[in-house]
Amino acid sequence: MSALAKRRAGVILRLGAVAATLVVFLFPVYWLVTMAFKPQQEWAPTEGQIFWLPHDWTFGNFRRIFGGSATGDSGLSFLISTPIDALTPILNSLVASVGGTALALVIGTSTAYGISRFGAGGKVLPFQILQLRMFPPIAIIIPVLFLWTYLKLFDTLPGLVIIYAAITFPFVVWLMRSFFDEVPREIREAAIVDGCSELGAFRKAVLPLVRGGLATTALFVFILNWSDFLIALVLTSQRVHTAPVFLSQIQSAATGQEYGSQAALGLILIIPPVLLSILIQRHLVRGLTFGAVKR
Amino acid sequence: MADEGGYDHRLMSGEPLSTTEAVTSPSLPSPAPVAGEGGDGGVAGPAPAGGSPGAARARRANERLGRRLVLPGQVMLIGLVTFPALVALYISFTRWSPSTGYDWYEAFRVWSWLSNYDGVFGASFLSAFIRTVLMTGVAVGLEFALGLGIALLFMSRFPMHRVGSVLMLIPMMITPAVAGFIFFLLLQSNGPVNGILSAVVPGNVELRWLSDPTLAPIAVVLADVWQWTPFMFLILLAGLLAVPDDQVKAAQILGASWAQIFRRIVLPIIKPIILIALILRAMEAFKLFDSAWLMTKGGPGEASSTISVKLYRDAFLSDQWSYVAALAIVVMIVVSLAAARAVRSLERVQEAQT
Numbered sequence: 001m002s003a004l005a006k007r008r009a010g011v012i013l014r015l016g017a018v019a020a021t022l023v024v025f026l027f028p029v030y031w032l033v034t035m036a037f038k039p040q041q042e043w044a045p046t047e048g049q050i051f052w053l054p055h056d057w058t059f060g061n062f063r064r065i066f067g068g069s070a071t072g073d074s075g076l077s078f079l080i081s082t083p084i085d086a087l088t089p090i091l092n093s094l095v096a097s098v099g100g101t102a103l104a105l106v107i108g109t110s111t112a113y114g115i116s117r118f119g120a121g122g123k124v125l126p127f128q129i130l131q132l133r134m135f136p137p138i139a140i141i142i143p144v145l146f147l148w149t150y151l152k153l154f155d156t157l158p159g160l161v162i163i164y165a166a167i168t169f170p171f172v173v174w175l176m177r178s179f180f181d182e183v184p185r186e187i188r189e190a191a192i193v194d195g196c197s198e199l200g201a202f203r204k205a206v207l208p209l210v211r212g213g214l215a216t217t218a219l220f221v222f223i224l225n226w227s228d229f230l231i232a233l234v235l236t237s238q239r240v241h242t243a244p245v246f247l248s249q250i251q252s253a254a255t256g257q258e259y260g261s262q263a264a265l266g267l268i269l270i271i272p273p274v275l276l277s278i279l280i281q282r283h284l285v286r287g288l289t290f291g292a293v294k295r
Numbered sequence: 296m297a298d299e300g301g302y303d304h305r306l307m308s309g310e311p312l313s314t315t316e317a318v319t320s321p322s323l324p325s326p327a328p329v330a331g332e333g334g335d336g337g338v339a340g341p342a343p344a345g346g347s348p349g350a351a352r353a354r355r356a357n358e359r360l361g362r363r364l365v366l367p368g369q370v371m372l373i374g375l376v377t378f379p380a381l382v383a384l385y386i387s388f389t390r391w392s393p394s395t396g397y398d399w400y401e402a403f404r405v406w407s408w409l410s411n412y413d414g415v416f417g418a419s420f421l422s423a424f425i426r427t428v429l430m431t432g433v434a435v436g437l438e439f440a441l442g443l444g445i446a447l448l449f450m451s452r453f454p455m456h457r458v459g460s461v462l463m464l465i466p467m468m469i470t471p472a473v474a475g476f477i478f479f480l481l482l483q484s485n486g487p488v489n490g491i492l493s494a495v496v497p498g499n500v501e502l503r504w505l506s507d508p509t510l511a512p513i514a515v516v517l518a519d520v521w522q523w524t525p526f527m528f529l530i531l532l533a534g535l536l537a538v539p540d541d542q543v544k545a546a547q548i549l550g551a552s553w554a555q556i557f558r559r560i561v562l563p564i565i566k567p568i569i570l571i572a573l574i575l576r577a578m579e580a581f582k583l584f585d586s587a588w589l590m591t592k593g594g595p596g597e598a599s600s601t602i603s604v605k606l607y608r609d610a611f612l613s614d615q616w617s618y619v620a621a622l623a624i625v626v627m628i629v630v631s632l633a634a635a636r637a638v639r640s641l642e643r644v645q646e647a648q649t
Contacts, residue, residue, distance in 0.1 A: 021463070114363075166376075233588075262476060
């Protein structure tokens with residue numbers, strides 16, 4: 001075999017392996033997406049026949065989770081079950097995630113700037129902050145629950161916003177610190193020599209240079225908050241349930257299987273993080289490693 | 296609780312973690328003048344410690360500003376970590392639960408000294424702990440092996456390379472609770488996974504993935520491996536791409552085999568990245584809750600209960616709050632010790648390199 005043919009065979013082999021890997025890793029996503037469009041009689045196999053593809057595509061599941069009825073295209077079986085309202089949980093998720101992200105960004109950026117530029121907190125503070133990330137959230141959340149009940153923050157959006165900010169703030173500190181560290185110290189000093197106040201130097205000289213980093217951090221933290229399940233499960237009740245918690249509760253409803261409705265909500269839930277992550281792809285590695293690995 | 300417990304802070308401040316440019320130590324930024332070590336006094340002024348009173352004043356002003364900037368963060372740490380941890384410690388010495396009718400701060404009325412801690416070291420916690428460690432070890436090990444393999448596949452260019460790597464990252468981006476739900480669907484005894492197995496293996500496979508005590512933890516691990524192999528892939532690929540081309544080429548010219556190049560050149564360079572990836576992943580896997588809850592709720596029995604699931608179940612299903620508080624305290628201590636160890640081993644690698 002000539003060297004060229006050998007190389008071509010290598011490429012084809014590699015492509016085959018890549019394709020096989022992708023098929024395996026994307027099959028679960030495929031299953032969720034198709035399930036969201038399957039009518040009830042296709043959710044589970046009938047007579048051992050698995051529905052690898054939806055036979056009768058339907059938007060009934062989406063209508064159903066927004067309080068509508070799925071009938072019209074898939075029989076009357078939904079009439080007996082109670083209506084589902086997924087809109088409120090989705091809005092709760094959105095408000096809590098955005099609010100928590102904003103609060104974490106303000107506090108975290110300030111802390112990161114203090115650490116990066118002024119060495120505040122010495123060597124201990126950054127580590128304490130990282131430590132927060134290492135504890136299983138449940139160990140922290142249960143005591144917080146006592147506090148939240150006492151402060152009447154249990155099952156409220158502000159309560160959720162504060163705890164989301166606290167849980168994701170280590171990410172902001174470590175990420176923003178790695179971005180601030182890349183800004184030459186002279187930039188701030190030059191701005192101050194030019195007559196800027198400390199705040200002015202930050203706003204006019206430093207901030208523009210880390211704007212990309214700030215945006216990345218914001219999206220990253222939003223994804224983290226949006227993905228939360230445990231915290232909302234513990235710290236909310238019916239009123240401000242977030243979408244992931246709501247999804248798990250549809251499952252346990254007495255009306256029996258709700259696979260399609262759950263899949264429809266699941267599909268809606270995964271769209272924002274998947275799209276946003278493509279936006280921040282360049283900084284993904286840095287974010288995931290707390291800024292330790294830069295690319 | 297949040298006060299540092301025997302950590303070695305040098306990791307966070309020492310030299311770069313490796314000779315690669317891809318890894319920089321998550322370090323304090325000021326290699327220049329550091330006024331002191333640790334604590335509130337350890338504030339590094341950006342200005343060199345000049346002798347003139349003006350410079351000293353400027354430095355003090357900077358220190359003050361720095362302290363003010365980090366103040367909100369410190370308040371948050373104390374309010375939402377230290378204080379709750381102290382509350383948990385307090386509750387753990389009592390028999391309190393919401394059903395006692397007292398508010399949590401009145402828990403001293405049902406004081407019980409260390410009785411909760413008797414249970415902590417009992418069989419049920421120990422088995423949950425060992426189970427979590429095992430599941431974490433298997434999951435992270437598989438994720439590493441698969442992630443490295445896939446990263447090596449993606450090392451050289453091929454058509455649609457970019458699209459392929461973006462697609463590969465999708466599982467990682469999926470909300471973990473939704474991932475759990477997906478695997479709940481996939482692993483039904485009449486679900487698609489058994490369907491595929493039936494097509495491959497003779498006979499009708501009807502494995503009860505979610506309700507069999509042996510299979511349930513495997514199912515949970517499977518979901519974790521699916522979701523987080525892309526994480527390993529992404530980070531290892533970043534490390535592999537940072538390996539200098541000329542060194543590899545030189546070794547090739549000298550006739551080194553592929554395995555030799557990997558062991559002698561690539562591995563030493565990406566070792567710090569491997570460690571970071573393993574440690575971060577192990578930390579997260581140890582906390583596993585969401586997908587396990589969606590798939591099995593820790594069942595059957597406690598067969599797939601990780602520590603987090605057990606804590607949740609004991610608190611909310613069994614109403615054993617004070618016992619859970621004691622567990623939480625023990626878990627915090629154990630995790631702190633484990634983290635300190637991990638950090639130290641990380642540092643050893645770093646020292647071995649310089």
